[in-house]
Amino acid sequence: MSLTATAEQTEQHGEPEHVDVLIIGAGISGLGAAHRLREQFPERSLLILESQDSHGGTWWTHRFPGARSDSDLFTYGYRHKPWRGPSVAAGGAIREYLDEVVEEDELADRIRYHHEVTALRWSSDDARWTAEVTRRDTGEQLAITASFLWMCQGYYNHEEPYIPEWPGTERYEGVMVHPQTWPDDLDHTGKRVLIIGSGATAATLVPAMAKTAEHVTMLQRSPSYWFPNPTVHELSTQLEPLDLPPEWTHEILRRAYTVQLDWLATVGKEDPDQLHAFLLDAIMPLLPEGTDIEKHFTPAYRPWQQRIAFVPDGDFFEAMRDGKASVETDKIEEFTATGVRLASGEEIEADIVVTATGFNLSVFGDIPFAVDGEAVDFSQRVTWRGTMISGVPNMAYAFGYFRHSWTLRVDLITDLVTRIQQHMAERGARIVVPELRSEDADMPLLPWSDLDNFNPGYVQRSQDRLFKQGDREPWTHMHEYSHDRAVLPEADLDDGLQYR
Structure with missing residues (x-):
């Protein structure tokens, strides 16, 4: 899957810049994904696009008084990087921790700030994604292509918080x-x-x-x-x-x-x-x-x-x-x-x-997706192990836990996605896509979240826009860490995934 074309080579031919892996979002998920890729596939090119003017995601945008973690930092911090300090920390201390990650993994020159992705288009003929991008600082329009797309943009809309309508x-x-x-x-x-x-x-x-x-x-x-x-x-x-x-x-x-x-x-x-x-x-x-x-x-x-x-x-x-x-x-x-x-x-x-009335859930950054010219309606798609989406090739996403620390699942997902990429290389495949099996033809499509299990307002308000899950593996998600840490490392990479 590794492609050797560099940005300089493609620019000389007037083509979009191309990378092996394109990560959307430089928050806790995107930086964790980049670390694992650098560790597992140092020869592959990667790029992180971030719409904000620095990395950190929530910890960059949330500047209200006392902003701090509501999870302990020993599980919210990465598995590979020990947290030093009290178990609950202010936003500034967490940003410093992420600064160290960027420095230690030499990610600074792999992150493009002010880059807002406005559309994502997949071409099966070319086996690549094209990201349409707007520079928020200059207004410049550009395109970047990638062999694999990793959505790490978080799960809510940073620009439009949820505010109820009150009289007066x-x-x-x-x-x-x-x-x-x-x-x-x-x-x-x-x-x-x-x-x-x-x-x-x-x-x-x-x-x-x-x-x-x-x-x-x-x-x-x-x-x-x-x-x-x-x-x-x-x-x-x-x-x-x-x-x-x-x-x-x-x-x-x-x-x-x-x-x-x-x-x-x-x-x-x-x-x-x-x-x-x-x-x-x-x-x-x-x-x-x-x-x-x-x-x-x-x-x-x-x-x-x-x-x-x-x-x-x-x-x-x-x-x-x-x-x-x-x-x-x-x-x-x-x-x-x-x-x-x-x-x-x-x-x-x-x-x-x-x-302090909450936020609006965002479906993959509310970015329009298209696969071979057809718009993707995620509300009609099914998750594959809470990591990929049916019918959407070469795309993984990072989504953590609501009850446990978010990053516990991010660590598990980065392991799983790099396993999939290694499996692709071993099979000589350029494309991997989740597809329902014959035995799943009559599988009921269940809501993204079972409200009897987890029902905060931001989930209830967004159920109709989010992707679905099934009633059997590998089409389920929203499990606890105790389940995922046993199941995901042993997940069958041929079960529900097609390689081409």
Whole structure:
């Protein structure tokens, strides 16, 4: 599959620049994919296209106060690069970690920033993809071709966050901001802040803004589950005097956190009442006296049907105990000039309203795809092991976990995709494409996500646009890490994949 044409050679003939592998996105997924390719196929050319002005993905675009990981860094960090530091880190520390990855893997000259892909076209005759690209900094239009395409752009729209429509927002005279588009010059010191939403972003914003705001109110339509995990794992404290090599400490803590997440996922599925009681028992001692736990902290859904909000050292509840933050559970009736009026009739006055209301899922960056001149409707396609899409040749995608750390699956996917590419080389194949087998002719097409299993708002809003899954292997996805880490390394690369 390796092609030897370089950018200089193709430019001399007036042809598009060509690479063996084109990666879309220079975030945690794209950099992980590039590392594995450099390690496994050092002779192959690769290029990463990134629409932002630097790498990091979420950790570059999210600049709101207190932005931090809501997963431990020992499992969120890459398998190949030990994380050094506390298990929960701020966005700046994670960007520094990714900076080191770029430097160590010599990726700087393989990343093109400001390059927004506007269309992707596959030609079976040429056995290659053509990416139509717009330079966001200059407006230049160009094309780049590739033998293999790896979509690592993430799963939500960075440019258009989800903001519900509320009556009267035009009357509000204060500042309204969404965390995805946080202005650099917003000063909340001494201000009354209203944060709408109770997910991971709100769990981060509340304690961060409460440090200097007059008061922060978190308004939620319904309660979420919370878990006050320690910033420093007790094992880390025990291991520190042993002066172990960093990779040893990393692996030990990685396994410890994996066991914890496995337990949460397993109990959440098999005995949700037990996990419900465990999570409430964990926060009760941290709440201010007199808190209405039933109203504000008892969700109507089962644990793990939505992501648990992890709060390091319970800092969210500390802000509540100090009187700097409070929680309201109600629906918004309307916005007023000075804040919002709730369905109960109560009014909350606010100088700043933060709409931490979530995001919109993006299907492969919302980039139009075409295969041999026909537009691809992903809502009618089926996933192959959560890694490739039926009928779409030479294309893999990176999608992590919602319950476990995202990068745990990215590591598994990079292994699987490089195995597929090695398998292609051994067979002398230029094309690999997932195709339903004869026994799959009557297979029901199931939704991308089983809402009984995982049902946050951003998933429910996007089900009709996302690709499907089947009721059997290899056409399923959304498994837990405990399943994938056993199945994906042994996956049959001829089962559901056709080579040409």
